[in-house]
Amino acid sequence: MIEVNDLHKSYGRQGKINALNGISFTVENGEVFGVIGPDGAGKSSLFRILASLILPDSGSAIMNGHDVVKDYRKIRQIIGYMPGRFSLYQDLSVEENLVFFATLFNTTVEENYHLIKDIYQQIEPFKKRRAGALSGGMKQKLALSCALIHKPEILILDEPTTGVDPVSRKEFWDMLGRLKEQGITILVSTAYMDEASRCNRIALIREGEFIASDTPQGIIDDYPEVLWAVEGTGMSALLGELRAHDKVKSSFAFGDKIHITVEKNLQAEELKRYLANKKFNDVRIAPIAPTVEDCFMALTS
Amino acid sequence: MSKKVIEVNNLTKKFGSFTAVDRISFDVKEGEIFGFLGANGAGKTTAMQMLCGISMPTAGEGTVAGYDIIKENERIKRNIGYMSQKFSLYEDLKVWENIRLFGGIYGLSDKTIAEKTNELLKQLDFEQERNTLVKYLPLGWKQKLAFSVAIFHEPRIVFLDEPTGGVDPAMRRQFWEMIYDAADRGITVFVTTHYMDEAEYCNRVSIMVDGRIDALDTPAELRRRFSADSMDEVFRQLARKAKRGD
Numbered sequence: 194m195i196e197v198n199d200l201h202k203s204y205g206r207q208g209k210i211n212a213l214n215g216i217s218f219t220v221e222n223g224e225v226f227g228v229i230g231p232d233g234a235g236k237s238s239l240f241r242i243l244a245s246l247i248l249p250d251s252g253s254a255i256m257n258g259h260d261v262v263k264d265y266r267k268i269r270q271i272i273g274y275m276p277g278r279f280s281l282y283q284d285l286s287v288e289e290n291l292v293f294f295a296t297l298f299n300t301t302v303e304e305n306y307h308l309i310k311d312i313y314q315q316i317e318p319f320k321k322r323r324a325g326a327l328s329g330g331m332k333q334k335l336a337l338s339c340a341l342i343h344k345p346e347i348l349i350l351d352e353p354t355t356g357v358d359p360v361s362r363k364e365f366w367d368m369l370g371r372l373k374e375q376g377i378t379i380l381v382s383t384a385y386m387d388e389a390s391r392c393n394r395i396a397l398i399r400e401g402e403f404i405a406s407d408t409p410q411g412i413i414d415d416y417p418e419v420l421w422a423v424e425g426t427g428m429s430a431l432l433g434e435l436r437a438h439d440k441v442k443s444s445f446a447f448g449d450k451i452h453i454t455v456e457k458n459l460q461a462e463e464l465k466r467y468l469a470n471k472k473f474n475d476v477r478i479a480p481i482a483p484t485v486e487d488c489f490m491a492l493t494s
Numbered sequence: 495m496s497k498k499v500i501e502v503n504n505l506t507k508k509f510g511s512f513t514a515v516d517r518i519s520f521d522v523k524e525g526e527i528f529g530f531l532g533a534n535g536a537g538k539t540t541a542m543q544m545l546c547g548i549s550m551p552t553a554g555e556g557t558v559a560g561y562d563i564i565k566e567n568e569r570i571k572r573n574i575g576y577m578s579q580k581f582s583l584y585e586d587l588k589v590w591e592n593i594r595l596f597g598g599i600y601g602l603s604d605k606t607i608a609e610k611t612n613e614l615l616k617q618l619d620f621e622q623e624r625n626t627l628v629k630y631l632p633l634g635w636k637q638k639l640a641f642s643v644a645i646f647h648e649p650r651i652v653f654l655d656e657p658t659g660g661v662d663p664a665m666r667r668q669f670w671e672m673i674y675d676a677a678d679r680g681i682t683v684f685v686t687t688h689y690m691d692e693a694e695y696c697n698r699v700s701i702m703v704d705g706r707i708d709a710l711d712t713p714a715e716l717r718r719r720f721s722a723d724s725m726d727e728v729f730r731q732l733a734r735k736a737k738r739g740d
Contacts, residue, residue, distance in 0.1 A: 210630075231662030232633040329534050356579075356659060358533040358688055359726060360733040384660040399662070428695075429674050445667045448691035448724060449713065490663050 195220040195243070195347065195380065200252035202238050202401075212238035214401035215252070220380060220394075222257075225373050227392035228382040229485070235401040236382040237277055240351045243380065244274040257346055270298070273345035277352045279332050283325030287316055287335055290324050291342060298343030308375065309338040312368055330361050337368070348372065350381040354388065366391045386486035397489050404492045409485060416483040418442070418454040418491050421461065425468070425476040434471045438464065443494060452487060497524045499651045499682040500545065502556030502563070507540050507549065514540040516705035517554065522698075524650070527673060527683045529693050529713075532702030533733045538686055539655070541702070545684070546653055547571045559650045572600065575644035575652035575681075579659040582640030585629035589620065592628055593643055600647035614642050634665025641672055651682040658689065670695050690726035701729060704738045 195218075202213040212235045220226040228236050241247045243254055245265035254261040259268050281290045291313070295302045306313075316331050316338075324335060333353060340348065350369075354362045366388065373379055381392070389395045389409045396406040405412055423444075425431050432451055435444040440459040444451055455464070461478045468476045483491075500522040507515040515537045522528045532538045543549035545558050547567030556563045559573040583592045590611060597607035615621045618638060628636060637657055645652050654673075658666045670692065673683050685696065693699050693713055700710040709716055709732060713725055722728045 231665070232660035234662075352660075356534075356656065356688065358733065359690055359729055360533055362688075363730075386663065429671075432671075445664070446670065446691075446695060448694040449717075486663050493662070493664065 194222055194255075194257060195226075195378065196253075196255045197243070198253045200239065200242060200254060201250045202235075202242065202247070203250060211401050213242075213249070216398075216401070216403055217252075218396055218403065218406055220378060222378055223373065223376050224393045225369060225379045225381065225391070227389060227395040228380070228398055229384070229386060229389055229395050229489075230382075230398035231384055234398045236398060237351055238401075239398075240274075240349050240380070240382060244272060244349055245269060246274075270343070271346045273340035273343070273348045275336050275340045275348075275350045275353060277355065279336060281324050281332070281336055281339060284323060286321050286323055287327070288320040290335060290339055294339040295342045300343050302342060305342055305344045308341050308344060308372075311371060312341075313338045329356065333357070333365070341372070345377065347378045347380065350379065352382050352384065354383055354385060362388070386484065386489060389485040395485070397485075397492060399489075399493055405488070412485060412488050413483055416488050416491060418483075419457055419459075420481055420483050420487060421453050421455060421478055422447070422481045423451040423453055423476060423478050424449070425473050427473070431468070431473055431476070434468060434473065438467060440464075443490070445490065447484075447486075452481070454491065498522065499524050499526075499560075500528075500556070500558050500684070502545070503554055505541070505544060505554035505556055505563075506552050507537075507544060508552045513705055515544070515551075518702075518705075518707045519554075520700060520707060520710055522651075522682060522684060524682055525677050525680050526698065527677050527685065527696045529696030529699035530684060530686045530702070531693055531699055531729060532686075533736055535738065536702040536733075536736070537705040538702055542653060542655065542684075542686070545570075546574060546576060573649055573651075575647070575649040576655075577637075577640045577644040577652070577657055578655035579637075579657060580655075583628045583636060583643065586627060588625050588627055589615075589631075589639065590624050592639070593646065596643045597646055602647060610646065614646070618642060632665075634661045634669070637661055637665070637669055638672060641669065641676075645676055645681055649681065651684060652676065654683065654685040656686055656688065658687065658692065666692075690724065690729055693725040693729075699725070701732050703732055703736050708732050708735070 198217050200213050200216045204210045204212060216239060230236060242249050243261055245261045245268045248262060256268060257271055261268050291302055312334050316334050354365055369379055394408050396403045432444055435441050435453055440456040442454045444453040464478060465476060498521045503519050504517040505515060506517050518541060530538055544551050544563060547570035558570050561569040593611050594607055615624055658669055677683055698712055700707045716728045720728045720731050
């Protein structure tokens with residue numbers, strides 16, 4: 194179990210940059226907990242504190258009963274940490290990296306091979322290759338293998354899917370799902386809002402604060418606005434006309450549609466007539482369920 | 495018929511026995527927003543490097559901004575704009591210093607740079623931040639500034655390599671509205687992204703699989719052809735065919 198209480202962290206000479214502004218949350222054993230927000234929101238600072246790599250200014254974090262400041266030696270034994278930037282030894286081979294990390298934690302690759310088998314098998318054909326010469330996707334798989342080889346109780350993954358294409362991202366989350374079944378608690382951060390549904394619970398983070406924390410469905414259920422999707426031709430111009438309407442509170446492009454939030458007393462027919470007057474005759478308007486991205490935007494507007 | 499800003503024919507790049515880009519042919523029209531998609535390792539970066547004049551093709555031919563990819567690659571560099579998510583601006587320079595630097599690199603006069611800097615900061619509502627070090631700007635602001643700097647010398651075409659990675663949802667959309675403005679002014683936009691909703695904002699999209707362009711059309715036409723509800727689904731169907739591991 195992870196128990197985080199009122200963490201604060203600032204950087205710079207006069208504490209100019211506030212990275213974390215009082216973060217509190219708990220993660221149950223065996224849960225996949227996602228911290229979701231844009232770059233610069235504080236995700237990496239939070240994870241580095243939990244990995245005992247930097248110290249908080251105040252507040253506490255207890256992981257499976259161990260304090261991240263006082264018991265940092267124990268913390269490092271029970272966690273597996275995969276930083277955002279590739280940080281394995283570029284000049285060692287795939288196999289050498291893995292053996293190195295196993296040895297460092299006083300274990301062997303054979304002892305915990307079952308944990309990484311699924312992932313490592315995909316890069317095993319290249320086990321003699323230097324880590325620095327691997328492609329992005331293979332580096333990611335090697336980094337995850339190295340983070341798992343000492344059988345951690347808690348896995349901390351800092352933006353494992355940044356810059357990764359949609360298909361490989363899906364595969365990565367499938368791998369995490371299988372690790373969760375092994376009973377590992379997983380704390381993962383991402384800037385991709387669509388990955389929220391793969392977590393048991395999520396926290397939306399912005400400017401060092403959790404602006405919401407719940408199950409993905411719970412966050413969606415709490416959406417406070419009336420949300421419609423508008424479809425038509427000439428999206429850019431359509432967006433302009435929607436913004437000019439005084440009962441339309443916000444309008445943003447969402448793929449091939451425009452999502453708008455509207456005043457409760459606005460009727461779809463009324464908006465259709467307004468758009469028809471502006472020469473948009475083929476417009477379709479329908480109420481829709483929000484995505485986590487809609488929720489994030491409503492919470493930060 | 496509008497003019498073509500990119501025209502390539504059978505463009506190929508081999509590294510030893512490995513064919514990174516395999517005979518791609520396509521063209522991009524003036525003022526078009528062209529989405530260049532593909533899985534990691536499909537060959538997008540290599541293709542883009544050839545288009546930008548920083549990597550010589552092994553075979554094939556083409557022109558970018560009217561200049562020959564092989565014979566006039568130095569001219570191409572002067573006539574395009576480029577920005578990426580990984581590197582866009584110098585963190586330890588102030589906002590105005592970054593603009594000054596890039597304006598100078600592209601050969602604009604001091605007077606033009608000074609005038610255009612004021613204009614630009616006003617447009618972005620950035621006048622307060624003139625003397626701020628770039629590293630203190632939030633990522634979304636930084637990317638908007640980086641885009642403005644990339645088109646500061648008014649290139650015919652700008653290449654954007656994952657410009658919105660990690661940017662917050664509202665800022666990501668504001669960024670795309672800037673792209674639309676640039677396209678309306680006649681600047682052609684060539685953009686890569688891993689956000690499939692952004693593929694929908696492009697006039698046309700190409701999808702690379704194993705070094706080849708496997709599909710190229712408007713997003714609506716691609717969805718129709720693949721009987722898919724979204725570009726995400728189109729992408730999945732195509733990327734699944736990939737043989738080459740990432």
